[in-house]
Amino acid sequence: MYLELKNITKRFADTRPEEPDAVSHVDLGIEKGELIALLGPSGSGKTTLLRMIAGLDAPTEGEIYIDGECVNDLSPADRRVGFVFQNYALFRYMTVYENVAFGLDVQKRSKDEVRKRVGELLDLIELSHLRDRYPNQLSGGQRQRVAFARALATQPALLLLDEPFAAIDAKVRKELRRWLREMIHEVGVTSIFVTHDQEEAVDMADRIVILKDGKLEQAGSPYDVYKNPKTAFSATFMGDSVVLDKLCGFTGFEDITDGRKIVIRPEYVEAFRDDNPKFHHLIPYSNEGIVRDVVFRGDSVELIIEVNGERLMCRRSMERRPVSTGEKMRVLLYRVNVFDEEGAQVLANETLQDVDVEFM
Template sequence: MKKGIIIKNLTKIFLINNNSKIVAVDNVNLEVEPGEFVTLLGPSGCGKTTLLRMVAGFETLTDGEIYIGEENVASLTPDKRDTAMVFQNYALFPHMNVYDNIAYGLKIQKVSKPEIKRRVQKILDLMKMNDFSNRVPSQMSGGQQQRVSLARALVMEPGVLLFDEPLSNLDAKLRIHMREEIRKIQKEVGITSLYVTHDQSEAMGLSDKIVIMKDGVIQQIGSPREVYQKPENAFVAAFIGKANTISGTVLAKDGKTYTIDIDGKPHVISSKKEYEVGREVEMIIRPESIIVGKEGYHTEVVKSIFMGENHEYEVRWKGQVLQISEPNPYSKRTYEVGEEMSIDFDETALHMI
């Protein structure tokens, strides 16, 4: 039975040497719908793993509430919670073979032998790991071990599946492969998933919803598209992809549509937020949303690198450096360092923060 997660005003404070303390998770509110795939994303030390471990029951709560389905789990030990976890270092039982590893939780639940066999077999089929059932962990590669770890969690048919940076110990190619596999299986089984990572492309590739954290505080919750295109603040913008921050002044306001003056030229931008006329605002523009060669602003090229699928420039403009990424460089002219380049901003991509 897939279940939702509701986290209310959750706080975790670690005491260090009695006098100093660290606020690892700071008044966090979060809702995960049943069947949803939600990723906690942030730099190391942002509290994402602590949050996950509190949901699993490995860390006690300093304050707040956690509901899994209808149940308040704050006082339950990990074994009493309807969760299963996939660990960063797989955490397989080294003294058991693949079959026994996967069957472990079912045996604890005293599921009948034939039923265990049937369910383990089903998972092995799903993971295409039938040939491995007699292997022990030391005879398998990291990727294979992580699949067993996922199978061991899935076989429990938990209300919530938790992932603690499961791909970070794998090499780059395998990571992308496993990422797709996790996404596929999660869609197939339809299980509620909470996933921790510090890799933004992993978060983008997997999630229905991304939660971006910094210093224990949630910065933004949104779909991959939202957090990329409409970042709440400069931290989110910079953490998800590359971003330029430029400033301008509000000239006029018509409902949710604003006219912004950027270096003497008006731009029409829509925003959900309220800004007064005459106020100075900051805007985010992604490197690929700066149009090269269109008459708008004059800049000087300070860096020019051919990357294959795109051409990356850094240009000096108004005392700041802008990053530009021009896609499909095949059919376009190349600017060298020192050359003058005229650019303009794609108005639909300008986002006020």
């Protein structure tokens, strides 16, 4: 493990006794070169965790190891971490060049070396032509790139990014995500970024770490976390899903009324009209539902369908026949996730076992 967090706990001095710890007993290992997303809602402790790794905050308990060395008592600079702040914290009275050069200046590198390194980085982020601009003369995306270059200038062992896209317009965000991901892989630096946006985490990270109330919920590849959520929280935080307290009267499923949580993703739900020949053979395995709402999602249509008194959600390709509110449809459940205190379980539609179905 390149970075290791052992039993990290953070309790702020001004926390009242009845309040939980900001970060509570987190154990985590990260391999060299990995790109990790710390994902969680606000107040989940993800930024606090990041700041502790950086050395901006000290953990109340636990140790942080970088490359096998305990860094608890080292300053950020001695830990060799680069940090991209949420607001970028570009020095407003320094030019782009001066900002990127700052860390090298501090280390008293030779003039030539600084010039060469900053030149390389500005080429890398493709902002060489703006080297003499001040931060307020840059767009949000350009600022992010400068902050990225500034953090990388001293060749840190670990790059930490706090909500790197929070200050960026939704439209450019996707483009910048791809850019940042490519950059990080090109440079090959082990990186951790904080986000509350699951789409962002899935899009960028090699591995996702989900936090809730200061505790680690689940860590794994985006695919793994998506496919096998360990807790109801992980399941609902990744992707859109419907959470039910009970499951009654669905064809192919035993009734669940013992308080376990049932999470149903839109992909688990198939809705079709009973005159659709393609799905005709599936009618016996389905239930009847009524379309309650139809929402256009830009590239697909989202249907809210009421089945047995529960509202389920599914997506429908734009290429299929349009559906309108109030219409009756057949609804087929492929599978559901069931959670209790002990863990997670995937229940598949039992009656479908012997039918050849292509999952969507």
